[in-house]
Amino acid sequence: MLRLLESVLTGSPFDAYIVIEFDSALKTCFNLIFLRDNCTCQDCLHPDTKQRIVDIFGDNGITQSGCCIGKDTAAREYFVSTRFQVGELLVCSWAEGHTSRFSKEWLLVHSYAPPLRPSKALLPERSTWDAETFEQLHQKLNNNKFYQMTECAPKVLQDIYVYGFAFVDEVPISLEATKEVSETISIIRPTHYDLGVWDFTSDLAKKDTAYTSLAINMHTDGNYWNEPPGLQLFHLLEHSRGKGGETRIVDVSKVLEVLVSLAKEDESWRCTLDVLTTQPLSFHQAGEEGSFYIQDQFPVLTVSKELELLQCRWNNSDRSPKIPLPCKFPMGQVYEALFRFNSLVNDPKYYVQFQLKPGQILVFDNWRVLHARNAFTGYRRLCGSYLTRDDFLARLRCSMNNRETVLNTL
Numbered sequence: 001m002l003r004l005l006e007s008v009l010t011g012s013p014f015d016a017y018i019v020i021e022f023d024s025a026l027k028t029c030f031n032l033i034f035l036r037d038n039c040t041c042q043d044c045l046h047p048d049t050k051q052r053i054v055d056i057f058g059d060n061g062i063t064q065s066g067c068c069i070g071k072d073t074a075a076r077e078y079f080v081s082t083r084f085q086v087g088e089l090l091v092c093s094w095a096e097g098h099t100s101r102f103s104k105e106w107l108l109v110h111s112y113a114p115p116l117r118p119s120k121a122l123l124p125e126r127s128t129w130d131a132e133t134f135e136q137l138h139q140k141l142n143n144n145k146f147y148q149m150t151e152c153a154p155k156v157l158q159d160i161y162v163y164g165f166a167f168v169d170e171v172p173i174s175l176e177a178t179k180e181v182s183e184t185i186s187i188i189r190p191t192h193y194d195l196g197v198w199d200f201t202s203d204l205a206k207k208d209t210a211y212t213s214l215a216i217n218m219h220t221d222g223n224y225w226n227e228p229p230g231l232q233l234f235h236l237l238e239h240s241r242g243k244g245g246e247t248r249i250v251d252v253s254k255v256l257e258v259l260v261s262l263a264k265e266d267e268s269w270r271c272t273l274d275v276l277t278t279q280p281l282s283f284h285q286a287g288e289e290g291s292f293y294i295q296d297q298f299p300v301l302t303v304s305k306e307l308e309l310l311q312c313r314w315n316n317s318d319r320s321p322k323i324p325l326p327c328k329f330p331m332g333q334v335y336e337a338l339f340r341f342n343s344l345v346n347d348p349k350y351y352v353q354f355q356l357k358p359g360q361i362l363v364f365d366n367w368r369v370l371h372a373r374n375a376f377t378g379y380r381r382l383c384g385s386y387l388t389r390d391d392f393l394a395r396l397r398c399s400m401n402n403r404e405t406v407l408n409t410l
């Protein structure tokens, strides 16, 4: 049973609240405007689209409550006449004659002052790796086969999220099969380089070092875009009459853990972490006639308030000389931080190196894992794709939770 412990209905509609007690003696407070805004009835919440229909900003009296210049304050006491019935449900009868019903479960899940139910994680915990732990991981993650792609898909999605990469084996050596794997994971993101699966050799068909046989340093792709590709997928179709071309990858989530722990001990590393997480850098792509890409709003490491990695942007080749101004730090400190970051992502303790091979697809999180390529000789043909992040996450969420669970967390 629910109990109504307190109700304050007078004054501004933004201040009106009730305090509800649950069987377990847990108590929490709800603003009435929050309850009116989130009525769960079919007239207020579309039963099929799960979109809000009620518009508390519309012409219902609350808008006139003094929050708009020039409006009278007649509706200041909008919630005064609200009536409550409390038992198995909380039933609110509002001034305009509408009734809202809230279940105990809904109230627990949506409680906020204080919150009584921790938010359910719809995505798994992430796990970081370095050179030593990568080998065991590689063994463990090494069971995804092309011909079982439908069955393997949930595991592939999870591995990419948890570890930042996954392999798919026994893939037919073709663009079609590469496209099929790409589309099982997400939606292919078109770019000015290619509209679908890309396919290249070292012919400089596009004005980018990726289209040469030169070594390419550790980087993320698309730093000069507002949205760097969420995921990337590589499939080596052929490498003949030559050698080299090994791929290297490094887990920036791991590198961030190292930076955070160094920053706890040492003032100058604290400054380094500060530069890497707050000082924007500018990146550009200017090789093609008719297009010019610049992005200068983001630091190397965009992190959450818990210092978890949200997005890494790093590419020495595409870094512009222009520092976004005002620069928060002396230039020397910026360079010291970049040198330290560069040395960590190129430390053999953290990165791993392997050869891509025909028939094996590598897919990785382009916001978390940096990749690099050694110089090579001979004929090398690589194909792959960029994949959208939101569609990958939406599919992962669905594969790990039933629909009701997801809807209940909204």
Ligand SMILES: [Zn+2]
Pocket (backbone or CB within 6 Å): 039, 040, 041, 042, 043, 044, 045, 098, 099, 100
């Ligand atoms: Zn309603």
